[in-house]
Amino acid sequence: MQDPATQRDYWLCQLAGWGAMAALGVLSSTTSDWRQMLPFVLAKSFCMVTGLELSHAWHFHLKRRGWVARPSGIPFGRVLAGLLVLAVLQMGCLLLSDLLFRGGALLRDPTAGPLDYAMLLVLWFAVFSVWTLCYAVALARRRAQRAELEKLQLEVSVKDAELRALQFQVNPHFFFNSLNSIRALIYEDAPAAAHAVSQLAGMMRQRLQAGQAGAITLGAEMAAVSAYLGIEKLRFDARLQVHIDVDAALAATPVPPMVVQTLVENAIKHGVERMVAPCEVRISAKLGDDGLVRVEVRNQGRLAASSTSTRLGLSNAVQRLALLCGPQAGCELAEEEGWVRATVTLPQGSA
Secondary structure, three states, X not given: OXXXXXXXXXXXXXXXXXXXXXXXXXXXXXXXXXXXXXXXXXXXXXXXXXXXXXXXXXXXXXXXXXXXXXXXXXXXXXXXXXXXXXXXXXXXXXXXXXXXXXXXXXXXXXXXXXXXXXXXXXXXXXXXXHHHHHHHHHXXXXXXHHHHHHHHHHHHHHHHXXXXXXXXXXXXHHHHHHHHHHHHHHOOOHHHHHHHHHHXXXXXXXXXXXXXXXXEEHHHHHHHHHHHHHHHHHHHHHHEXXXXXXXXXXXXXEEOOOHHHHHHHHHHHHHHOOOOOOEEEEEEEEEOOOOXXXXXXXXXXXXOOOOOOOOHHHXXXXXXXXXXXXXXXXXXXXXXXXXXXEEEEEEOOOO
């Protein structure tokens, strides 16, 4: 069943096409005597109405048989036979209109011979051929648009599946790191370990909810990061120094879940864990002059030239940024003056 917009366009084209033919036919044979003009106008109008009805019946037949939409190709023999039948029927309607409104003037015209009738038959064959061609083109265009829409829907589904798969990779990675921190606390401070387990349970609950949404606000992400840092603070105590400077105006900025969390985990794993002295971790988020939001996570230390780390979390962060935020988003890791800097760049309001 066609949607209302398609039916509307179909009838607009039908009425416009046959109406234009009727107008051209009348204007091409105008006379100053309205008494001679009126029968001719009525005959032409009758002929165009029958043409519209025949073309509509032909449209129904083509749609029912599927001749124009066949994957194996158009059966040209059957289509040509159908066009010939239409031309003969329309020729009969033309002669009928001449009898009804003009008293058979065409049939009584001594100058009209078999060749003239043959030319009229060819004319109507050409008219219905053009109509069929226009219908085939319109149908092909609609099929192409539908295929493009289905392709876009498939791309969205694939993108969503990729994001879910990446999310499932990140959650175990984060969970493993947190359990290691809690395990270290169990033998040193059991109440602190119990408190850390409660924090971890709350964080995992939040992550499950965020994973269903696909994107969360920067404010919610920073709340989870603060809870994670609370767990790690219990483990490292004075060795972990945290400084957070996030612009409050960016709290509603959408970000991929756990993208900042992943960078903070890497800063602690490759910075704080490797240092005996206190190590500072700085987290900042600012809106640049170019309209891009930049979230930076810095930690004291150096980039290891060789490491057994798979950097799975960082790799997933890069992939999720590209999938959710487009080509303007990115994640950069660099070292400068004793600091390791990870920067996430994304358009404001893009996720």
